[in-house]
Amino acid sequence: ILNVEQxxxxxxxxxxxxxxxxxxxxxxxxxxxxxxxxxxAKSPEALFVMTLNGDEKKKGRISATLNTKEGYSYxxxxxxxxxxxxxxxxxxxxxxxxxxxxxxxxxxxxxxxP
Amino acid sequence: xxxxxxxxxxxxxxxxxxxxxxxSPRSGDLSVYWYQQSLDQGLQFLIQYYNGEERAKGxxxxxxxxxxxxxxxxxxNLSSLELGDSAxxxxxxxxxxxxxxxxxxxxGTRLTVV
Numbered sequence: 001i002l003n004v005e006q007x008x009x010x011x012x013x014x015x016x017x018x019x020x021x022x023x024x025x026x027x028x029x030x031x032x033x034x035x036x037x038x039x040x041a042k043s044p045e046a047l048f049v050m051t052l053n054g055d056e057k058k059k060g061r062i063s064a065t066l067n068t069k070e071g072y073s074y075x076x077x078x079x080x081x082x083x084x085x086x087x088x089x090x091x092x093x094x095x096x097x098x099x100x101x102x103x104x105x106x107x108x109x110x111x112x113x114p
Numbered sequence: 115x116x117x118x119x120x121x122x123x124x125x126x127x128x129x130x131x132x133x134x135x136x137x138s139p140r141s142g143d144l145s146v147y148w149y150q151q152s153l154d155q156g157l158q159f160l161i162q163y164y165n166g167e168e169r170a171k172g173x174x175x176x177x178x179x180x181x182x183x184x185x186x187x188x189x190x191n192l193s194s195l196e197l198g199d200s201a202x203x204x205x206x207x208x209x210x211x212x213x214x215x216x217x218x219x220x221x222g223t224r225l226t227v228v
Binding site: 004034036042043044045046049089091101102103104105106107 | 116118147149154155156157158159160161162170172204206215216217218219220221222
């Protein structure tokens with residue numbers, strides 16, 4: 001059973017502040033790490049797909065880093081805005097003849113307070 | 115709008131019944147994934163189809179089955195329904211089946227078993 005852990009489970013941040021949260025995953029048989037953003041009543045939307053150790057990806061004020069050797073990824077949001085409020089999911093894909101499906105963490109629920 | 119269409123959006127049915135959930139992937143996407151999200155659980159991978167063939171299986175119960183048709187739409191069949199099957203069922207699609215491929219999610223079907 002693959003264990004993908006996200007912390008914290010929820011986070012309240014003041015508008016304008018920067019924040020970050022963590023995704024931990026198995027460091028063996030790494031294949032890919034995905035980040036998704038999930039707004040209430042909508043469908044999860046892909047933010048980043050990361051495949052190489054040391055990858056850093058950026059989209060606007062949101063960025064992510066990847067450390068496959070130690071099994072973690074950070075998601076950073078700079079200058080949080082109310083529209084950043086959502087649940088952020090990470091998902092791990094492993095190599096090794098098993099499922100190609102993504103194993104999701106339970107998410108970090110981010111609330112930006114005006 | 116991700117381009118992935120799921121029907122119906124909501125479904126209420128009784129225990130012991132059988133239901134079929136439908137997913138139309140994005141145009142051109144060959145791969146379809148099914149996920150289940152129960153209360154307090156992360157997204158659980160159920161099954162993947164690629165170009166009409168089953169590609170990978172996750173935590174799918176024997177009472178559940180799926181198929182992908184020649185036009186690439188997919189159906190998830192849930193039978194002998196139990197109260198615990200109440201969940202949000204997501205379909206996702208991607209162009210290929212592989213590590214760097216982001217998945218596009220539909221808006222989900224909320225199944226309530228009473």
